Amino acid sequence: MFFALTDDQQAFATTVREFLADRFDLDAVRGVVEDPHGDGHPVSLWKGLADQGALAVLVPEEHDGLGLGLLDAQVVARELGRGVAPGPWTATVLAAEALRLAGSPEQQAAWLPGLAAGETIGTVALRGEAGSWDGRGITVDASGQNDGVSRLSGTASPVDYPSVAGLIVVAATDPSGTPGLFLVESGASGLAIRDQETYDGTARVGAVELADTPAEPLGGGTLSGAAAVAALMARGAVLTAADLVGVAREALTRTVDYDRERKQFGVPVGSFQAIKHTMADLHVAVTMAEHAVLFAAHAVDTEDPGVDVAVAVAKAKAADAAWAATGAMIQFFGGIGFTWEHEAHFFYKRARRRAPLFGSADEHRARLAALTMD
């Protein structure tokens, strides 16, 4: 039995964490937050992550990647969440995963080395307004193929970092009603990116509007059709959960540190049981969410028979924990926690925005009910 991070995985986490602390601290994050019309994609941060192999984790070695698993990738996601780091990391990693899982050898050779090196930015567009995250929420239609090219029409939203992406992996439904994944390159005809303002200044999002846009179907890989879409959703859910867990842990740590020092009524406010017990419950919740993410990543990597339950548990638990921990951060910093100058809102807003991505806690609980009650 070994249910923990290996020394290598811990070292990887430390590297990313120290890099962020040195080179992209909360002041740098603030720079991105306070420039809402900028592209939200600091090049120094991106290069640094690429140098550490953070973009190459899941890419096979034959395509210049590290050939590691989701277990390793979630280590990075957690640290990025902890540092509330901006940038299209999750988006790019997921685009690469789509290629690895569903792409032909040629498609992989064409795109994966660039994605692994950070030279190409990718993103995924998997559902449309008000749609669910289980493949039924796809709002883009694909025409039949002509010379290996399909035409896509419809709008996917919200999509992470579409404006800076060179490659967009779009989920679309073909005329027979079968979902599948398609590659759309930036600048393709009929492609319009509509930037959407979001309160979460640590990300940039937009709508991807497609009007008879030429797209290359992903095909010839291990997975295709609905299975490919589902596999991508599962990975998106795990990586988002990992990010949320990082956000939650950091929010909790900062709150505890503050409440140990902040005095009212002549004593540290952290000595009040109302605060202590909330913090204790949050510590348990965040720890459980950490376990759940670790297990879900392992389950995906090993195709564990319980993978569907594991992913739903991880996403539900992480979303709830992040929401609770970041809300508590504002509450237990008091007035200062409600100010723009304070960093609590970076954590709170990131948690709030990400919690519903790849399925909210409620949606994943509904899924768990379906898996165990029907």
Added chain:
Amino acid sequence: MAPVDLSYTAEEEQFREELRTWLAANIPDEWTQPGFWRALDDDESFRLRRDWEASKTAAGFSGIEWPTEYGGRGGTPGMKALYDEEMVRARAPQTVNVLGLTFLAPTIMAIGTPDQKAEIIGPMLRNEVIWCQGFSEPGAGSDLAAVATRGVRDGDDYVVNGQKIWTTNAMHGDKIFTIVRTEPGSERHKGLSMMLIDMDQPGVEARPLKQMSGASEFGEVFFTDARVPAKDCLGEIGAGWRTAMLLLSFERGASGVGQYTEFRRQYDEIVAEARRFGRSDDPVARQKLANCLVELECLRYHAMHILTQVEQGRDLGSESSMTKLQWSETFQDLWEAFDDVLGPEASLARPRPDVDLTPFQHQAMWSRSVTIWGGSSQVQRNIVAERVLGLPR
């Protein structure tokens, strides 16, 4: 180092097989039927379980992780986890000597005298001596250092006067490990001793207390000039607080595997009732139950985490408080969900002539106790906040 690996060793798997085979051959079918145990009278149930457990010991399936010199199996932490899981799976009878086995035995192995080691552990394993835990008093519950039961030296003995309460198995106990104030006038953590007192003597009287569930699993123990030889002190005289803390630390080995296995089965049983009563399609009920499942699965992962820490030889520190909070609060939530989901039917013993919900209701009632004993949830939260997070006292 290999990444996450959830397998057990070949040796551990072989142990699992042997245990499974033994359990399959040695648990009568009727014992596993819902309601069987509660239909028996208390003494009869206790006697059956006491004898059965002794036969399990004779077969080599007790003291799994204890050294062989104490009659244990010398097994690995993984084997202990598998044991906990298989016992639940097989619906084996619950142990009758839980306080002795969990707390007293490891403490004796750690700090007992050679005589105590030789005389106490074997008979406990064979259920020849049933042990009670005499910590709580009317005035000393969460605040254990407020213990008032006193012992006064008289020749080679101590003479003990006072009262313990909420004593599990009080009516069946043969001996009781008891925190006694042996230094007159001492206060709080000082002047306490852990005395191993024979309950079969005129100075000790046990009275049952009826629990909210109707059962009488605990009781009161009154000491009136009860005698205990000074040599039957565990640890040094006056060092009782240290002994008590060591003793309670043995809760830490418990990973939660057994609890997960049991509660996960209860989840399925509750779902089956929800379906029977047409409530399994209700979206609110589904959310409630699914949230219990989320917490249950987290308990399972946490158990794997604890087992890993134990196998790596790490000190778990105050992590056991987290384990306790997670399992006890989840268990309670699960049984609240039972009532919520079933609605009015949940409160009826037989909502239909062929449906007996009393085993469920018994669990639901029992679930109210688990956040009190073994350190209440509030006390556990204090521990997590102060010792894990470092918040000021």
